Amino acid sequence: QSALTQPASVSGSPRQSITISCTGTNSDVGSYNLVSWYQQHPGKAPKLIIYEVTKRPSGVSNRVSGSKSGNTASLTISGLQAEDEADYYCSSYASNDTLGVFGGGTKLTVL
Amino acid sequence: EVRLVQSRAEVKKSGESLKISCKGSGYSFTSYWIAWVRQMPGKGLEWMGIIYPGDSNTRYSPSFQGQVTISADESISTAYLQWSSLKASDTAMYYCARPWWDLPSPLRSWGQGTLVTVSS
Numbered sequence: 001q002s003a004l005t006q007p008a009s010v011s012g013s014p015r016q017s018i019t020i021s022c023t024g025t026n027s028d029v030g031s032y033n034l035v036s037w038y039q040q041h042p043g044k045a046p047k048l049i050i051y052e053v054t055k056r057p058s059g060v061s062n063r064v065s066g067s068k069s070g071n072t073a074s075l076t077i078s079g080l081q082a083e084d085e086a087d088y089y090c091s092s093y094a095s096n097d098t099l100g101v102f103g104g105g106t107k108l109t110v111l
Numbered sequence: 112e113v114r115l116v117q118s119r120a121e122v123k124k125s126g127e128s129l130k131i132s133c134k135g136s137g138y139s140f141t142s143y144w145i146a147w148v149r150q151m152p153g154k155g156l157e158w159m160g161i162i163y164p165g166d167s168n169t170r171y172s173p174s175f176q177g178q179v180t181i182s183a184d185e186s187i188s189t190a191y192l193q194w195s196s197l198k199a200s201d202t203a204m205y206y207c208a209r210p211w212w213d214l215p216s217p218l219r220s221w222g223q224g225t226l227v228t229v230s231s
Contacts, residue, residue, distance in 0.1 A: 036217040038156070045206055045224055046148075046156065051217040089156050093215040097158075098170050099146070100215065105155040
């Protein structure tokens with residue numbers, strides 16, 4: 001069982017927006033602005049797309065955004081495109097785990 | 112450009128030993144941690160452990176403590192993940208990754224992964 005809880009799957013049509021939630025506790029997500037999101041296409045290594053809750057590394061589309069409220073972080077992808085179909089993982093620093101924690105992952109399907 | 116290149120896929124039998132590698136380039140290898148992350152077939156990402164090649168400071172996830180050994184050779188800018196006795200349940204893809212800055216930090220750069228298949 002993963003430390004952070006994500007929905008197993010979400011789906012959306014092209015040009016729509018979707019949001020993926022990532023629920024932790026006040027020992028991780030709720031206490032630190034150190035939530036990251038990773039995108040993983042089939043057969044590929046994960047790629048960092050959001051860090052420190054809301055920041056995007058250079059080269060990541062501005063259709064991708066992050067936010068947090070309480071113990072839940074969220075990833076929103078707007079203007080869905082076929083290339084967004086992938087698995088998404090959240091991660092957070094945790095006070096009781098020196099390495100941090102991952103969510104179980106969410107499969108995004110673009111209909 | 113930061114680059115992490117991992118060793119090729121391995122097929123092993125239960126009980127055998129294995130050491131896989133991750134060679135860093137494009138940055139000062141001894142100045143950044145290197146993490147190992149497991150992904151079992153069809154499953155999510157799991158932290159295994161992390162090493163600071165500059166002083167070999169190593170931290171393990173409780174789930175992997177005593178099950179694997181993480182090491183590094185700064186002279187050839189390479190980190191290692193090794194098993195002394197593989198189990199079928201070790202079948203997985205293993206990624207090395209480099210945090211963007213000092214811990215705590217997101218994992219900015221990733222290797223291509225090493226697939227380890229263990230048959231019983």
